Amino acid sequence: MPTNSLDIRDLELNALLEITQAINNNLPEEDLYKIYRFTVLADLKVRRLALYVKDDNWECKVHFGTSSDWSKVFLPQDFWNIRSGRALTSDDGPFDDFDEVIPVLHKDRLLAVIFIGGLGKESKSVDSTFLRALTNIIIVAIENKKLARKQLQQEAYRKELEIAKKVQNFLFPKELPQTHRLKIEAVYLPHQDVGGDYYDYLTIDNDRFLVCVADVSGKGVPAALLMSNFQASLRTLIRKTQDPKEIVTELNHVITDSGNAENFITFFLGIYDFTEKTFEYVNCGHNPLYLVRPDEVIELNNGTTILGMFNPLPFLETTKIEGLDDFMFFGYTDGLTETFNKSDEQFGEERLMEFFENGVPEDINQLHTQIFKSLDQFRQDTPYRDDITMLSCLVKN
Missing domain, CATH: 3.30.450.40 (GAF domain)
Structure with a gap:
C-alpha cells in the first residue's frame, strides 16, 4: 500500500x-x-x-x-x-x-x-x-442525547402529573351530605390527567352551608398548586367570616399575589341558611349557574369579574334570594356547555336549561347521568375539549 x-x-x-x-x-x-x-x-x-x-x-x-x-x-x-x-x-x-x-x-x-x-x-x-x-x-x-433528554423530560412530566393528581384529589370533599333535607352530588371528568376544575362543600354551622365551583386557568402542577392554595385560603377565611364580599376580596388578593397576574380563576360561591331560608351568592366571572325552584329557574349571574386579574376588584355585589324551601342549585364549569359536535356547534346553555323545565328533580344523580347521555349523543365521536364538573345540591327544608 x-x-x-x-x-x-x-x-x-x-x-x-x-x-x-x-x-x-x-x-x-x-x-x-x-x-x-x-x-x-x-x-x-x-x-x-x-x-x-x-x-x-x-x-x-x-x-x-x-x-x-x-x-x-x-x-x-x-x-x-x-x-x-x-x-x-x-x-x-x-x-x-x-x-x-x-x-x-x-x-x-x-x-x-x-x-x-x-x-x-x-x-x-x-x-x-x-x-x-x-x-x-x-x-x-x-x-441519541436528544432522545435521552426527551425521555428524562417525559419522566419528569409524568412524575409532575402524579403529584398534580394527588394534590387535586385532596381538594375535593371526601364525603357529600345525603340526608332528607340536603343531598349533594358531584361529578368531575378531567379532559387530561390533571385539570383545573374545583368544587367544594363546607358546613358553616348547624344552619348554614357553603357550596362553590371554580375553574383555574392553566393545567398541570402550577394549576393544581394554585387551586390548592385557593382552597386552603377559602377554608381558613370561612372560619373567620361568612360575608361573601370579604371572602371574595381576600381570595382575589391571594390569587393576585400568588399568580402574578398570569393565572386567574372563575369562581362561584353560595351560602344557604336553613333558618332564614335564604341563598346568598356571588359569581366571579363564572358561567351562569342555576337555582331551580318548582315554578321557575333563576340564573345566578351577579357578582364581579374573574379573580386574579385586578386588585382591587373593579366592582363587587352579592345577591340574596329569599323564601327558599324546596329547590335545587346546579353548578358546573364551561366544559359542559362548550362541548362541540362534528359541525363545531356548542352544546350550549339552552340545551342544558331543558333539563330544568319540569322543576326540581327528585334524583340529582340521575340528572347528571341524563346530562352526560345527552352530551354523548350530541358530540358523537367528537372528543371533549375541556374538563367538565357538575355539582347539584337538592334542598328540602
Missing part, C-alpha cells in the same frame, strides 16, 4: 478515535460540533465546509473556510431530499462556493447535508464515504 494511502488511513483513524472519545466522554452537543470542525479541518484537510443538520428545521451547525455566515443562509428545498452526492455548479446559488454536496443518511432518513470545497493536493483523496460515516456517527450520537 502506498505511503500516501497509509497516511490517509492514519488520519481517518485518528479522526474516528477523537470523535469516539468525545462521544464516550458525554460532551455536550456544542463541544461535539467543535471537535468535528477541528477534526475535519485539521486531520482530513477539508478547506471549506458547511454542515446542515435537520432538527425542527434545517440549521447550519458547522461552517468554515468562506466569508459567508452559513448559519444565516437558508437551505433550499432542492437539498431537503437529496440521496446521493454530486458536484455543485453555478446553478446552486451561494453554494457554488463549494465543490461537492454529500448527503448523510441513517436508515434511509436524511440527517445532514455536507457542503465541501477547496480540496488541495493534500486532500484530493478525501474519502467522501468516510466523511459521511464520521458525520453520521456524531449526528446519531447527538440525536
Whole structure:
C-alpha cells in the first residue's frame, strides 16, 4: 500500500478515535460540533465546509473556510431530499462556493447535508464515504442525547402529573351530605390527567352551608398548586367570616399575589341558611349557574369579574334570594356547555336549561347521568375539549 494511502488511513483513524472519545466522554452537543470542525479541518484537510443538520428545521451547525455566515443562509428545498452526492455548479446559488454536496443518511432518513470545497493536493483523496460515516456517527450520537433528554423530560412530566393528581384529589370533599333535607352530588371528568376544575362543600354551622365551583386557568402542577392554595385560603377565611364580599376580596388578593397576574380563576360561591331560608351568592366571572325552584329557574349571574386579574376588584355585589324551601342549585364549569359536535356547534346553555323545565328533580344523580347521555349523543365521536364538573345540591327544608 502506498505511503500516501497509509497516511490517509492514519488520519481517518485518528479522526474516528477523537470523535469516539468525545462521544464516550458525554460532551455536550456544542463541544461535539467543535471537535468535528477541528477534526475535519485539521486531520482530513477539508478547506471549506458547511454542515446542515435537520432538527425542527434545517440549521447550519458547522461552517468554515468562506466569508459567508452559513448559519444565516437558508437551505433550499432542492437539498431537503437529496440521496446521493454530486458536484455543485453555478446553478446552486451561494453554494457554488463549494465543490461537492454529500448527503448523510441513517436508515434511509436524511440527517445532514455536507457542503465541501477547496480540496488541495493534500486532500484530493478525501474519502467522501468516510466523511459521511464520521458525520453520521456524531449526528446519531447527538440525536441519541436528544432522545435521552426527551425521555428524562417525559419522566419528569409524568412524575409532575402524579403529584398534580394527588394534590387535586385532596381538594375535593371526601364525603357529600345525603340526608332528607340536603343531598349533594358531584361529578368531575378531567379532559387530561390533571385539570383545573374545583368544587367544594363546607358546613358553616348547624344552619348554614357553603357550596362553590371554580375553574383555574392553566393545567398541570402550577394549576393544581394554585387551586390548592385557593382552597386552603377559602377554608381558613370561612372560619373567620361568612360575608361573601370579604371572602371574595381576600381570595382575589391571594390569587393576585400568588399568580402574578398570569393565572386567574372563575369562581362561584353560595351560602344557604336553613333558618332564614335564604341563598346568598356571588359569581366571579363564572358561567351562569342555576337555582331551580318548582315554578321557575333563576340564573345566578351577579357578582364581579374573574379573580386574579385586578386588585382591587373593579366592582363587587352579592345577591340574596329569599323564601327558599324546596329547590335545587346546579353548578358546573364551561366544559359542559362548550362541548362541540362534528359541525363545531356548542352544546350550549339552552340545551342544558331543558333539563330544568319540569322543576326540581327528585334524583340529582340521575340528572347528571341524563346530562352526560345527552352530551354523548350530541358530540358523537367528537372528543371533549375541556374538563367538565357538575355539582347539584337538592334542598328540602
